Amino acid sequence: MRVSTRFSDSIHLLAYLKIYADTKLTSDAIAASIETSPVVVRRLMSKLRKAGLITTTPGTAQPALAKPLTDISLLSVFYAVEGDKPLFAVDPKTNPACIVGGNIQTVLKQYYQDAQMAAEARLARTSLQDIVDNILVEQAKKEARQN
Amino acid sequence: MRVSTRFSDSIHLLAYLKIYADTKLTSDAIAASIETSPVVVRRLMSKLRKAGLITTTPGTAQPALAKPLTDISLLSVFYAVEGDKPLFAVDPKTNPACIVGGNIQTVLKQYYQDAQMAAEARLARTSLQDIVDNILVEQAKKEARQN
DNA sequence: ACTTCCTGTAACTTTATTAATTACCGAGAT
DNA sequence: ATCTCGGTAATTAATAAAGTTACAGGAAGT
Numbered sequence: 001m002r003v004s005t006r007f008s009d010s011i012h013l014l015a016y017l018k019i020y021a022d023t024k025l026t027s028d029a030i031a032a033s034i035e036t037s038p039v040v041v042r043r044l045m046s047k048l049r050k051a052g053l054i055t056t057t058p059g060t061a062q063p064a065l066a067k068p069l070t071d072i073s074l075l076s077v078f079y080a081v082e083g084d085k086p087l088f089a090v091d092p093k094t095n096p097a098c099i100v101g102g103n104i105q106t107v108l109k110q111y112y113q114d115a116q117m118a119a120e121a122r123l124a125r126t127s128l129q130d131i132v133d134n135i136l137v138e139q140a141k142k143e144a145r146q147n
Numbered sequence: 148m149r150v151s152t153r154f155s156d157s158i159h160l161l162a163y164l165k166i167y168a169d170t171k172l173t174s175d176a177i178a179a180s181i182e183t184s185p186v187v188v189r190r191l192m193s194k195l196r197k198a199g200l201i202t203t204t205p206g207t208a209q210p211a212l213a214k215p216l217t218d219i220s221l222l223s224v225f226y227a228v229e230g231d232k233p234l235f236a237v238d239p240k241t242n243p244a245c246i247v248g249g250n251i252q253t254v255l256k257q258y259y260q261d262a263q264m265a266a267e268a269r270l271a272r273t274s275l276q277d278i279v280d281n282i283l284v285e286q287a288k289k290e291a292r293q294n
Numbered sequence: 295a296c297t298t299c300c301t302g303t304a305a306c307t308t309t310a311t312t313a314a315t316t317a318c319c320g321a322g323a324t
Numbered sequence: 325a326t327c328t329c330g331g332t333a334a335t336t337a338a339t340a341a342a343g344t345t346a347c348a349g350g351a352a353g354t
Contacts (some may be wrong), residue, residue: 002312002339005238008255012238016247026329033245034238037314042330058330059321074258087234087266091152091159091181098180100163103285104278108155111221111273119234119266126258134257138250150311151341173300184343189302205301206350 006081009034010044014077015132017054017065026061044081051080069132075123087119088112153228156181157191161224162279164201164212173208191228198227216279222270234266235259 012034017025027038027045034041045063048054053072056063065072090108094101159181164172174185174192181188192210195201200219203210212219237255241248 002310003236004312005236006312007235008238008251011255012241012247012251015251016245019246028329033242033248035240035242035248038330039315039332040313042332043313046331056330057322059328060323061329063330088154089150089152091155093182094159095180095182098163099166099286100159100282101180101182102289103282104155104159104162106285107278107281108158110281111269111278115266115269118269119262122258122262122265131251131254131258134254135247135250138253139246142249153341175300185301186303186344187342190342193302203301204351206299207352208300210301 004082006044007078009036009040010048010077010081011074011128011131013041013044014048014053014065014069014072014128015135017063018069018128018132019135024061025063047081048077051076053077053080069129070127072128073124074126074128074131075120077128078120078123086112087116151229153191154225156183156187157195157224157228158221158275158278160188160191161195161200161212161216161219161275162282164210165216165275165279166282171208172210194228195224198223200224200227216276217274219275220271221273221275221278222267224275225267225270233259234263 013030016030016033020029023029027041031038031041045054045056049056053066053076054063055066088108090105090112092105094104096102160177163177163180167176170176174188178185178188192201192203196203200213200223201210202213235255237252237259239252241251243249
């Protein structure tokens with residue numbers, strides 16, 4: 001399958017709303033930054049809006065963050081656009097007549113959930129403000145190198 | 148994309164080698180347990196062999212675990228069949244002329260790696276012996292319910 | 295030696311997921 | 325009234341994984 005970049009693109013989008021708050025925030029402009037299509041941007045915004053992370057007004061280019069960036073964790077963005085999609089997939093179709101095939105799902109599910117929760121705990125610890133701060137630091141480094 | 152079940156299927160395979168060690172371990176028999184095709188099983192075994200987890204002999208059905216199950220972690224199985232595939236995908240193609248698009252990959256990579264390492268640490272903590280033990284416990288529960 | 299069963303791979307096809315595209319409705323601004 | 329833009333549905337294209345077919349060659353029994 002094609003690998004999903006929704007999570008990364010959504011973080012990009014939200015950071016863009018903050019950093020370019022003074023510009024015209026059309027889906028076209030945002031799409032140019034992510035290098036995707038405006039429709040994809042609007043689809044992402046639709047999910048972010050439903051998750052309560054941003055507000056939008058139909059017909060006019062006024063997307064806005066619904067709360068301060070310090071109050072939005074990477075995890076809440078992940079849930080908003082990926083739902084509760086598991087990081088590790090259990091093979092759902094194995095032979096129930098076999099000792100292994102009949103029990104492995106139950107067993108793996110537990111360990112996978114542990115691992116996923118560990119990753120999610122890290123995502124929960126980071127806010128979008130951290131991301132924006134780091135982007136600006138990287139940008140400053142870049143500009144310093146040029147001089 | 149279709150989500151990969153290689154990791155789960157490989158754990159299944161290795162547990163099968165242990166639990167059914169006394170039977171004929173043909174790729175057909177293993178495939179019947181995983182409910183996949185023998186070729187898929189042989190492909191998985193090829194990767195597990197290259198990673199040093201099992202030994203096989205061409206032409207004869209004698210796959211064997213290369214080390215005790217207590218010495219094989221879920222993480223080593225994951226690496227064997229998924230390589231260093233990241234759990235969270237960075238969008239590689241964003242506008243470098245934009246402050247966000249030009250720096251976000253660098254920033255996200257760090258946080259994604261943190262999260263992935265947390266998950267991997269959990270996987271490293273669990274051995275295949277734990278999995279086999281749990282499978283046998285589940286099976287015993289099942290049999291107890293039937294009486 | 296011959297036959298049978300099996301592994302190891304390569305090549306190709308099918309299936310599933312995601313992103314991209316096209317198209318259209320209706321809201322808001324000028 | 326017109327122009328711009330968001331929201332969404334429907335379709336197409338791209339991509340990754342699993343399934344399938346095919347075949348070369350090893351091992352073991354007869």
